[in-house]
Every structure is written in structure tokens, then in C-alpha cells.
Amino acid sequence: MQNYTQSFGLQWKKFSKTQMDDTDQKQSETRFFATTNWRPEELAGKSILEAGSGAGRFTRVILEKTSAYLWSFDYSEAVEANWQNNSDIAGGRLHLFQASIYQIPLPKASFDKVFCFGVLQHTPDFEASVKSLIKYAKIGAEIVVDFYPIKGFWTKIHAKYLLRPLTKKMSHETLLNILEKNIDSLITIFDFLVKAKLGVLTRFLPIVDLRTIPSTVDKQKRREWAILDTFDMFFPEYDNPQRIEDVAAMFERNGAKVAFAGFVKSSAGTGAVVRGVRES
Numbered sequence: 001m002q003n004y005t006q007s008f009g010l011q012w013k014k015f016s017k018t019q020m021d022d023t024d025q026k027q028s029e030t031r032f033f034a035t036t037n038w039r040p041e042e043l044a045g046k047s048i049l050e051a052g053s054g055a056g057r058f059t060r061v062i063l064e065k066t067s068a069y070l071w072s073f074d075y076s077e078a079v080e081a082n083w084q085n086n087s088d089i090a091g092g093r094l095h096l097f098q099a100s101i102y103q104i105p106l107p108k109a110s111f112d113k114v115f116c117f118g119v120l121q122h123t124p125d126f127e128a129s130v131k132s133l134i135k136y137a138k139i140g141a142e143i144v145v146d147f148y149p150i151k152g153f154w155t156k157i158h159a160k161y162l163l164r165p166l167t168k169k170m171s172h173e174t175l176l177n178i179l180e181k182n183i184d185s186l187i188t189i190f191d192f193l194v195k196a197k198l199g200v201l202t203r204f205l206p207i208v209d210l211r212t213i214p215s216t217v218d219k220q221k222r223r224e225w226a227i228l229d230t231f232d233m234f235f236p237e238y239d240n241p242q243r244i245e246d247v248a249a250m251f252e253r254n255g256a257k258v259a260f261a262g263f264v265k266s267s268a269g270t271g272a273v274v275r276g277v278r279e280s
């Protein structure tokens with residue numbers, strides 16, 4: 001099925017293993033439990049909905065670290081990568097399918113927990129996506145999302161937003177070729193600026209913020225991860241960062257009481273997070 005998420009299908013099939021080895025999984029686990037504030041014990045036997053699962057790094061956390069039942073979907077062909085990565089450990093607890101957040105083919109109000117990481121800014125209508133997620137949580141159940149934040153007027157003064165109108169129109173081969181050829185120089189310049197305490201200038205470099213890549217990965221892996229995340233910043237159809245307070249207001253407008261809205265720091269990095277509980 002082809003749709004606006006085609007670039008993600010390509011991305012996750014090409015880099016299906018990049019964020020999935022043991023060290024990466026430790027980071028995904030840390031991010032998952034820090035972001036949700038859930039404990040593995042409280043998830044035992046629960047029904048969880050994961051929206052926009054990509055290659056399945058958080059799918060794996062749930063399957064490996066809890067005994068919950070997971071319904072996980074993505075709108076792109078990334079579901080194929082997720083299935084390859086996780087079907088052997090699913091043990092009958094994973095229901096994986098390709099669908100859009102706006103048309104989830106499941107009964108509403110049926111999940112004990114709902115989460116959606118790194119997805120909402122890539123959907124065409126952020127609030128409609130939040131509204132849909134809330135509808136699938138049971139009354140009293142929790143919904144947790146993380147997303148790209150707007151931190152101030154400078155958020156969009158960034159190589160990403162300046163170049164996206166161009167890069168979105170390129171073929172994925174062209175963009176990947178350009179990245180392959182230039183990534184080493186970009187990494188060198190990026191690291192130099194950070195070392196020289198000029199990190200603020202890195203926003204003008206056409207490369208992902210390398211400080212978001214776990215420091216535990218080796219040089220080769222860091223390069224691969226840099227290509228993946230830089231592709232991820234230039235190619236998606238939509239990139240709509242939001243203010244945290246605006247996302248909290250979306251929760252409240254759509255029937256969920258906000259339990260937390262702010263930045264969550266962990267060894268896996270810092271994420272903009274909103275957690276809410278469905279009230280109506």
C-alpha cells in the first residue's frame with residue numbers, strides 16, 4: 001500500500017537493523033520506560049496499542065520486557081521490517097498491521113495503554129491524530145506521546161527546514177547518494193563545532209544532531225545511524241513540530257486529562273512528552 005509514508009517504508013526496510021542491536025535496545029528500553037513512566041509489572045497481561053511502530057524498536061521492548069499483548073501498526077511498509085525483527089519473539093502476543101492512525105481497524109475504547117513515539121509530527125493533522133489515539137484507549141486508560149517540540153522562534157531556523165522543500169522532491173536514491181558521499185565530512189565538522197563549544201552553529205549543518213545518537217554506539221554504527229536520522233529529517237512528507245502546551249491542550253479538548261506535559265530526560269536523550277488519561 002503506497003501513501004505519503006512511502007519514504008518511511010524505504011527507510012525502515014533499508015535500515016531495519018540499525019537501531020535494533022543489544023546496545024540500541026537498551027537505549028530504546030530506557031526511553032520507553034522513562035517516557036511512559038510505566039513499570040513492566042503493571043503491564044502484565046494488559047492490551048497495549050502502539051501507533052507508528054517503524055522498524056519495531058519499541059515493539060521489541062514490550063515483547064521482551066513485559067508480558068503484555070501488543071497491537072502495533074504503521075502506515076508504511078515498515079511493518080515488514082518490524083515483522084522480520086520481532087515475529088520470532090512474539091509468542092502470539094503481537095498483532096501487527098499496516099494502517100493509518102486515522103482509520104485504525106479495531107474497536108474503539110479497547111486498550112489499557114496507548115503510546116505513540118516520534119510519529120505525530122509526521123502526520124498531516126497533529127490534533128486529529130491525538131484525537132484518534134484517545135478514542136482507542138479505555139475510559140481511565142493512559143495515552144503517552146512524544147514528538148518534536150517547538151522550543152522558540154529559532155526552532156525552524158535550521159538547515160532541515162530550509163532544505164526540506166528541496167530534499168522532499170528528490171528521489172530516495174539521490175538523497176541517499178548525497179548523504180553517503182558527504183556524511184563523513186559533515187560528522188567531522190559537527191564534532192569540531194561541538195568540541196570548540198560552537199554547538200549552536202550545528203543547526204546550520206545539513207545533518208542530524210549527532211548528540212541525539214547514543215554515545216555507546218561505535219564509530220561505524222554512529223555513521224549508519226547518522227545517515228538514517230538525516231534521511232529521516234529530510235525526506236518525510238510532513239514535519240510539524242509543536243509546543244508542548246499546545247499538545248497538552250489537544251489532549252484536554254479531546255477527552256483526556258493531562259497527567260504530565262514536559263521534557264523527559266534520560267540516558268537515551270531528552271524528549272517532549274505528554275501523558276493523559278481518557279475521561280470521556
Ligand SMILES: C[S@@+](CC[C@H](N)C(=O)[O-])C[C@H]1O[C@@H](n2cnc3c(N)ncnc32)[C@H](O)[C@@H]1O
Pocket residue numbers: 005008009012051052053054055056057058073074075076078099100101102116117118119122123232
Ligand atoms: C520517525 S518514524 C518513528 C518510528 C518508531 N516509532 C520509532 O521511534 O522507531 C515515524 C513513523 O510514523 C509512521 N506514520 C506516519 N504517519 C502515520 C499514520 N498516519 N499512521 C500510522 N503511522 C504513521 C511512519 O510510517 C514512520 O514509520
